[in-house]
Amino acid sequence: MIQLNKIHHIAIICSNYEISKKFYTEILGFKIVSEVFRKERDSYKLDLSLNDTYCIELFSFPNPPQRVSQPEACGLRHLAFEVNDIEQTRNYLISKNINCESIRIDEFTEKNFFFIADPDDLPIEFYEK
Structure with missing residues (x-):
């Protein structure tokens, strides 16, 4: 049987990066671990932690469904x-x-x-x- 240790992270794709970034950081209180703009994908990747535990990757992509x-x-x-x-x-x-x-x-x-x-x-x- 495979041994899983814990959930590593949850990936979320948002439609409006600035609105979602504000929601997860300023309202829910997640801390920013790193923020990268990936020019080739026209996409942000925001790594967020809760109580010093990395847990959410927030992505933006142009026109996600x-x-x-x-x-x-x-x-x-x-x-x-x-x-x-x-x-x-x-x-x-x-x-x-x-x-x-x-x-x-x-x-x-x-x-x-x-x-x-x-x-x-x-x-x-x-x-x-």
């Missing part, structure tokens, strides 16, 4: 982040003009969670520790 979010399609369903205080997290995002779903309770774990969408409508879940 739009992602299907609704109805839910096969493939990556959403990103989920663990938080200590679900209400505080939701209130913070609302203060940043982010549309947040209502807090729900996971019927199996009885933990609180809610969803938002990133600038390209990628579903993001916040799940209480």
Whole structure:
């Protein structure tokens, strides 16, 4: 059997690099590890970390096709982040003009969670520790 150690990173292609860069860094608080413009691809690659752990590669490409979010399609369903205080997290995002779903309770774990969408409508879940 193959041995996987951990998830290394998640790659996200955005439609508007500056808007997504601001969302992931200024609103969600990811730190920039490196930022490279790849002239031959007319594309940015932004490496982001959370709590000093490298985890997201944010890419821009000219005219990427739009992602299907609704109805839910096969493939990556959403990103989920663990938080200590679900209400505080939701209130913070609302203060940043982010549309947040209502807090729900996971019927199996009885933990609180809610969803938002990133600038390209990628579903993001916040799940209480």
